[in-house]
Structures are given as C-alpha cells and as structure tokens.
Amino acid sequence: MRSDLPKYKTSDEVDFVIIGSGAAGGILAKELSTNGFRVVVLEQGPYLTESDFSHNEIEILAQDKLTNHPKLQPNTFRKTPDEKAKPQRALVYGRCVGGTSVHFTANFWRFHEIDFIERSKIGPIPGTTFTDWPITYADLEPYYTKVEWEIGVSGLAGASPFDPPRSKPYPMPPLPVKSSGVIFERAASKLGWHPFPAPMAILSQPRPGRSACINCGFCLAFGCEVGAKSSSLATAIRMAEKTGRCEIRPNSYVHRIETDANGRAVGAVYFDEQRNTHLQKAKAVVVCANGAETPRLLLLSANKQFPNGLANSSGFVGKNLMLNSGAISMGVFEHPLNDYKGFAVSRIFHDFYELDAQKVGFYGGGGIDARFDMTPIGFAMGGLPPGTPRWGKDFKAALSHNFTRTMEIFCHGTSLPLENNSFSLDPDLKDAWGLPALRLTYKDHPDDLKLVNWLNVRAQELLDAAGAEKKWSYPAQEQQFAVHLLGTCRMGNDPKISVINADHRTHDVKNLFLCDGSSLVTSGRGQPTMTIEALAFRAADRITALAKRGELSA
Amino acid sequence: MTTNELSRRTFLLRAGTGISAAWVSAHWPALLSAATHAHQVAKAATPPKFEFFTPEQAAEIDAITARIIPTDDTPGAREAGVVYFIDRGLATFAVDDQKKYREGLPDLQARVIEMFPGISKFSAATSEQQDEVLHSFDESTKSARRPFRARPGAQDFFETLRQHTIAGFLIDPDYGGNSSGAGWKVIGREREHMFQSPFGYYDKDYLGWQPATKEANKS
Numbered sequence: 001m002r003s004d005l006p007k008y009k010t011s012d013e014v015d016f017v018i019i020g021s022g023a024a025g026g027i028l029a030k031e032l033s034t035n036g037f038r039v040v041v042l043e044q045g046p047y048l049t050e051s052d053f054s055h056n057e058i059e060i061l062a063q064d065k066l067t068n069h070p071k072l073q074p075n076t077f078r079k080t081p082d083e084k085a086k087p088q089r090a091l092v093y094g095r096c097v098g099g100t101s102v103h104f105t106a107n108f109w110r111f112h113e114i115d116f117i118e119r120s121k122i123g124p125i126p127g128t129t130f131t132d133w134p135i136t137y138a139d140l141e142p143y144y145t146k147v148e149w150e151i152g153v154s155g156l157a158g159a160s161p162f163d164p165p166r167s168k169p170y171p172m173p174p175l176p177v178k179s180s181g182v183i184f185e186r187a188a189s190k191l192g193w194h195p196f197p198a199p200m201a202i203l204s205q206p207r208p209g210r211s212a213c214i215n216c217g218f219c220l221a222f223g224c225e226v227g228a229k230s231s232s233l234a235t236a237i238r239m240a241e242k243t244g245r246c247e248i249r250p251n252s253y254v255h256r257i258e259t260d261a262n263g264r265a266v267g268a269v270y271f272d273e274q275r276n277t278h279l280q281k282a283k284a285v286v287v288c289a290n291g292a293e294t295p296r297l298l299l300l301s302a303n304k305q306f307p308n309g310l311a312n313s314s315g316f317v318g319k320n321l322m323l324n325s326g327a328i329s330m331g332v333f334e335h336p337l338n339d340y341k342g343f344a345v346s347r348i349f350h351d352f353y354e355l356d357a358q359k360v361g362f363y364g365g366g367g368i369d370a371r372f373d374m375t376p377i378g379f380a381m382g383g384l385p386p387g388t389p390r391w392g393k394d395f396k397a398a399l400s401h402n403f404t405r406t407m408e409i410f411c412h413g414t415s416l417p418l419e420n421n422s423f424s425l426d427p428d429l430k431d432a433w434g435l436p437a438l439r440l441t442y443k444d445h446p447d448d449l450k451l452v453n454w455l456n457v458r459a460q461e462l463l464d465a466a467g468a469e470k471k472w473s474y475p476a477q478e479q480q481f482a483v484h485l486l487g488t489c490r491m492g493n494d495p496k497i498s499v500i501n502a503d504h505r506t507h508d509v510k511n512l513f514l515c516d517g518s519s520l521v522t523s524g525r526g527q528p529t530m531t532i533e534a535l536a537f538r539a540a541d542r543i544t545a546l547a548k549r550g551e552l553s554a
Numbered sequence: 555m556t557t558n559e560l561s562r563r564t565f566l567l568r569a570g571t572g573i574s575a576a577w578v579s580a581h582w583p584a585l586l587s588a589a590t591h592a593h594q595v596a597k598a599a600t601p602p603k604f605e606f607f608t609p610e611q612a613a614e615i616d617a618i619t620a621r622i623i624p625t626d627d628t629p630g631a632r633e634a635g636v637v638y639f640i641d642r643g644l645a646t647f648a649v650d651d652q653k654k655y656r657e658g659l660p661d662l663q664a665r666v667i668e669m670f671p672g673i674s675k676f677s678a679a680t681s682e683q684q685d686e687v688l689h690s691f692d693e694s695t696k697s698a699r700r701p702f703r704a705r706p707g708a709q710d711f712f713e714t715l716r717q718h719t720i721a722g723f724l725i726d727p728d729y730g731g732n733s734s735g736a737g738w739k740v741i742g743r744e745r746e747h748m749f750q751s752p753f754g755y756y757d758k759d760y761l762g763w764q765p766a767t768k769e770a771n772k773s
Contacts, residue, residue, distance in 0.1 A: 054726075057721070058729065176753075178754070179753060181757070214747075215750065286645065335755035336755055337754040338754035376738065378722045381717065392685065394626075396624065398631070
C-alpha cells in the first residue's frame with residue numbers, strides 16, 4: 001500500500017464507512033470519495049494485488065486464497081425451515097479487496113426491461129414473493145452505460161436483436177472469438193437462433209495502467225495478473241484511492257453495526273487481523289458485503305431496539321434468496337479447440353430470455369453461453385464424460401484426447417423468490433471468531449429447474465447441430481451451494497415486503513444503506529454483477545444527493 | 555536457465571510488445587519478483603530428500619502413482635515427479651491428509667499380501683496385479699456430476715492419492731509439480747504464459763461476426 005493514502009482514526013467520524021470492497025463496495029467508494037466525502041472501506045479479506053495472483057490451482061481451488069475459507073467460516077445447509085441444518089460448505093464468495101469481482105467469469109449482460117416489471121406483465125405466481133422493482137430499466141440505463149465506460153466492458157452494441165435500448169455503444173470491441181464460440185455461433189444460427197459476441201468485463205484494448213487480456217487461460221476463479229479483468233480491484237478501488245479521501249482497510253471483519261438511542265447507525269464494529277475489536281465511527285454506513293454477509297451482519301447487529309436484527313421490521317432480511325438456476329451440456333469435437341486459451345465465454349444468445357409460460361408450461365427465461373472455464377486439474381477431476389475410468393491408461397488417454405477438444409454450453413436462468421429460501425444465523429455452529437455461522441436454507445422452485453432443463457435440451461440440440469463427436473449433460477438438480485447471492489435485502493416501496501427503498505436506504509435506519517446482490521428484486525437471467533454495479537453507481541448518486549440536502553446529519 | 559524461468563521470461567519479453575507499455579513498466583519489478591518466488595518454490599519442491607515419506611514409502615507411493623497415470627508412449631506420473639509433489643504437499647497444503655497416508659499405505663500393503671500371497675509390497679507386484687489391488691480400492695463411480703469447483707472431500711486414502719496424483723501431474727509447472735511440463739504435454743496444453751487468437755481449429759478461418767440472417771421473432 002502506498003504511504004500517501006489517507007489513514008483515518010477509528011474515532012474520527014468519517015462521512016461514510018463502507019463494508020465490503022467488491023463489485024458494489026468498490027464503486028460506491030470511488031463515487032463517494034470522488035464526490036468529496038471521506039470514506040473508509042472495511043474489507044474482511046487481505047489486500048492482494050496483481051503480483052500476488054498466480055496460476056496455482058492448489059492455492060486457488062483447494063486453499064481458498066481468494067475466497068471465504070470453509071474452516072474459518074463454516075456453513076450449514078438445509079432444504080426447508082423445518083429441518084435441522086447440517087454443516088457443509090454452502091457458499092463461495094471473494095474474500096479479498098475487490099471481492100468476488102476478482103475471480104468471477106466476467107459475463108456482463110445488462111438486465112432487460114422485462115426483469116424490472118415482469119410481475120405486472122405476467123401476474124402473480126402463487127407461493128412466491130415475486131414482485132416488481134421500484135425502478136425500471138430506463139432508470140438504470142445511464143448507470144449500465146457508466147459501468148461499461150468507467151470499469152471497461154467489451155462487446156458489440158446492437159448485435160443481439162433481444163438487447164434492451166442503450167444510450168451509447170460499448171467502449172471497446174468484443175474479445176476475440178474462441179473455437180467454442182465459432183462452433184456455437186454456427187450451430188445456433190443453423191437452428192434459427194441469434195448468437196452474438198458475449199459482453200465481458202475484460203479489456204479487449206489496454207487502458208491506462210491495465211493490459212488488454214493476454215488470454216492466459218487462468219480466468220474463472222483466478223485473479224488477473226495483468227489487470228485486464230475489470231474487477232473492482234483493478235478499477236474502482238484504484239480510482240477511489242487516487243482521490244486521497246478513501247482508505248481501504250483490509251483484514252477488517254465487521255460483525256456489528258452500532259446504533260445510538262435515536263436508532264441511527266454510528267459506525268461499524270470490526271475485528272482487525274489480531275482480532276482486536278474497533279469501532280469505526282461514521283456519519284452513515286453503507287453495507288456492500290454480498291447477499292449472504294449483508295443480511296448476516298444485520299442479523300448479528302440485533303439489539304434491544306432492533307430485536308429481530310437491524311433494518312428488519314419487514315422480517316425479510318436474509319429471505320427471498322435467489323441463486324439463479326443453471327445446467328450444463330458438454331461436447332467433444334473432432335479437432336482441437338484449444339479452448340483452454342483465453343477467457344471463458346465468447347458467444348451467447350438470448351432467444352429464450354422471455355419464454356411464454358402458456359406454451360412451455362413453466363415460468364422463466366434464460367441465456368445460453370459457449371464456454372470453457374476449466375483449468376487442467378479441474379478438468380481432470382470433473383471434465384470427462386460420465387463413465388470414463390478415473391485412473392489408469394484409459395483415463396490418461398481420455399485426458400489426452402479431450403482436454404483440447406471439449407467445450408461447455410452453460411444454461412443460465414431465473415430463480416423465483418421464495419420466502420423460505422434464505423441466509424440466516426445458525427443457532428449452533430460458530431466461525432473461528434466465535435460468531436454464528438451462515439445457514440443456507442434453499443429449495444428451488446420447480447419452475448426454476450424445469451426452465452434450465454428445458455434450456456439444456458436446446459443446448460443438446462445445438463451440440464447435435466454442431467456435429468459433436470460426443471455429448472452429455474448435467475441436468476439441474478436442487479441446489480445446495482450458493483454462488484450468486486441475490487434478493488436477501490430487497491429493494492421496494494413497501495416497507496412491509498422490502499428492506500431498502502429505491503435510494504438503497506433501509507426503511508428503518510435513516511443513515512444505513514445497503515447495496516449489493518441483496519438489493520435485487522428479481523434474479524435476472526443468470527448474470528447479476530453488471531446490474532449490481534449499475535445499482536452501485538446509481539446508489540452513489542442518490543446517497544450523494546441525500547447527503548448534500550443534509551438528510552444524513554443527525 | 556530452467557524452463558520455468560524461460561516461460562515467465564518469454565512472457566515478460568512478449569509482454570513488452572503485446573500489451574500496454576505503461577502497464578509493463580509499472581509492474582515489471584513485481585512480475586520479476588513473482589517469477590523468482592515461483593522458481594524458488596519449484597526448486598524447493600523437488601528436494602533431494604523427502605520431507606514426509608521415508609525412501610521406502612516414497613517408492614511405494616511412486617509405484618501407485620505410476621498406475622494412476624501410467625507411462626506409455628507419453629510420460630506418466632513418474633516422469634512428472636508426482637511423488638515429490640505429494641511429499642511436499644503433505645508438509646504444506648495437504649498437511650491434513652498425513653493421517654490418511656500413514657494409515658492408508660499399510661492398509662494397501664495388507665491388501666496386496668491378502669490378494670497375492672508371497673508378494674510383500676505393492677512395488678514388487680506386476681502391473682496387472684497392481685491394477686487389481688487398486689481396483690479393489692476404487693469406489694464405484696458415483697454420479698459423475700460435474701463439480702462447480704473441484705474440491706477434495708473426506709475420501710479414503712486411494713481417492714486422496716488419486717486426486718493428489720492428478721494435481722501433481724497437471725499443476726502449472728511453476729508450482730512444484732508437473733516436472734518439465736510433462737503432464738501438460740500429455741493433455742496438449744502449451745506452456746506459454748499468453749496466447750493470441752486464433753486459438754484452435756474452428757476459429758482459425760472465422761470471417762468475423764455477422765448478424766443472423768433471419769429476422770428476430772421477438773415475442
């Protein structure tokens with residue numbers, strides 16, 4: 001870390017303390033500090049930079065160098081609230097400066113108009129808490145554009161006939177096509193669908209201080225060594241630090257938001273690396289800790305005045321969790337694709353973004369992408385066709401033939417919000433700091449599974465049309481592992497069925513704001529990060545306006 | 555100069571022309587230090603002495619890994635130095651698995667004697683006999699569901715050893731296994747640190763993206 005960066009005292013009441021430095025936290029830090037505010041960002045994980053990133057699969061996949069550690073932060077899982085949850089790893093998220101944006105795939109689709117108003121269009125779905133957003137696509141459009149230009153997104157405007165309107169083209173052309181993308185594009189076109197270059201938060205052209213993608217092939221799950229992946233680390237965090245008003249404080253594990261007698265937040269209580277406790281004072285608190293840790297923090301902050309957890313008068317904190325549904329088809333082709341080179345995804349299509357429930361018999365919609373996201377060890381563990389021997393000469397022969405010839409088709413879809421699906425505090429299990437562990441309760445709505453399995457049949461048709469030598473698929477099963485963490489403190493106008501308002505302000509605590517995957521009202525079609533970042537840019541504008549009107553002062 | 559150094563070095567040199575010069579100059583010292591560190595790790599990972607195994611145990615582990623990924627017309631686990639990777643691993647990232655090896659290896663030897671009376675240890679058996687012994691340990695293939703991320707769980711000794719062998723065979727050679735890139739040669743992965751399009755057979759004659767000819771039937 002540079003020595004000229006500001007260091008605030010914990011007793012120094014800064015304007016904003018932001019909890020979490022990921023997709024949303026990084027952008028809020030950048031925007032608020034740029035707008036003249038004094039900001040402290042408290043991040044659970046370490047401050048790693050490009051030179052700390054490696055291609056070491058053991059370090060990344062077995063030792064969780066960039067992610068939450070299952071030993072230090074164990075979880076429990078159950079399907080329904082009447083079950084006793086059992087200890088098992090239930091979620092993964094980025095635990096380092098930059099958060100999950102450091103290691104993500106970087107698929108950067110915008111949500112479409114329908115995602116914000118679908119409940120009004122199709123009517124209620126019994127048993128769900130499906131509802132409209134308090135904002136529309138038009139409200140968010142300028143901020144989607146801002147994400148693309150400020151953070152760096154590559155893509156081709158107008159390439160998909162299903163794309164929502166946009167005010168500006170992408171700032172740079174799409175990344176090069178991969179062999180998986182060409183196979184996908186040709187077969188999808190043959191079937192009458194409309195494949196197009198995938199919008200990706202990965203640079204196709206260099207930017208100051210950042211390289212264009214070098215196609216090293218260690219992308220999903222890895223940190224980018226050349227700053228080409230548009231993580232918060234490579235973008236917003238650096239811009240925030242440049243203002244001279246923002247301190248990024250890593251290894252700071254926030255476990256309580258302190259409130260005063262008037263029910264206002266006064267700051268965030270955290271453990272430092274040595275597990276000493278501090279209270280960072282601030283005029284307002286912005287929680288961007290992700291869709292699991294944000295509700296956990298609110299629940300951990302329960303006190304006499306807020307016995308059910310902070311900002312939880314609705315009882316919806318942690319609830320309505322949506323994980324996005326997913327299913328995968330795999331194909332092996334005659335010639336080498338060498339898809340291990342490059343980023344994961346180069347082509348997608350959105351022909352099934354809005355399916356007609358009357359025709360298909362279930363609610364939902366999705367997107368389908370062509371990808372290869374496995375690194376060598378991961379491929380050997382899970383990328384060969386079912387029934388392949390797991391060791392010996394036939395195993396070796398299969399590895400040798402398939403590694404360069406395999407591609408994946410990933411089907412992404414909607415998840416319906418259900419009140420029972422949630423993150424909550426486990427009553428028994430504690431983490432290494434003695435705090436209640438995260439408990440995941442989740443059972444997919446049957447339509448979510450029907451949808452992706454329907455999409456997966458389309459993926460199989462595509463592989464047939466492409467002339468795959470061999471194909472197989474992994475149908476969707478009920479999920480018990482969370483990656484996309486959405487909806488758990490959702491936005492809404494009605495305080496009875498939402499946690500924050502359209503300004504990201506909690507209904508109950510006037511100087512407490514939440515912005516991350518937890519804010520989402522619907523799940524979109526499988527790629528939430530672009531929307532989380534657009535919300536963060538918008539939230540920063542709203543919060544700045546409130547602060548300038550003096551509404552955040554005591 | 556070792557190949558490890560060479561591949562990083564090649565990357566740095568090509569980086570000078572292929573990517574933003576501003577970025578390279580800003581990151582050159584950090585990259586060099588990362589490369590040096592990786593090289594030291596790689597050197598330390600193939601020590602003349604074993605850290606966890608006795609020489610006798612190492613010979614048995616080596617023999618088992620050589621059946622998991624055998625040597626044929628291309629290199630196998632033995633040529634990739636997998637036993638050294640595992641030995642080092644049991645002192646570092648896989649320290650929790652020490653017990654499995656301590657208890658599992660004698661179990662396996664007992665199985666050898668039970669199945670082939672007169673043969674005292676795994677390494678003394680023929681390849682066919684060795685495969686028979688390992689098959690008796692190999693749990694029947696369960697649902698081959700693709701894991702979102704490959705992750706070892708609580709498996710028995712053989713399953714752990716199988717996973718460690720695969721890791722030692724296929725890890726980036728900068729990190730203490732896959733000696734001389736033997737494993738990557740087998741699977742056809744090039745050692746370069748950066749690549750340029752075209753990548754494979756199907757994209758080499760790609761003419762560029764064209765809008766689909768059919769009119770979109772937006773519903």
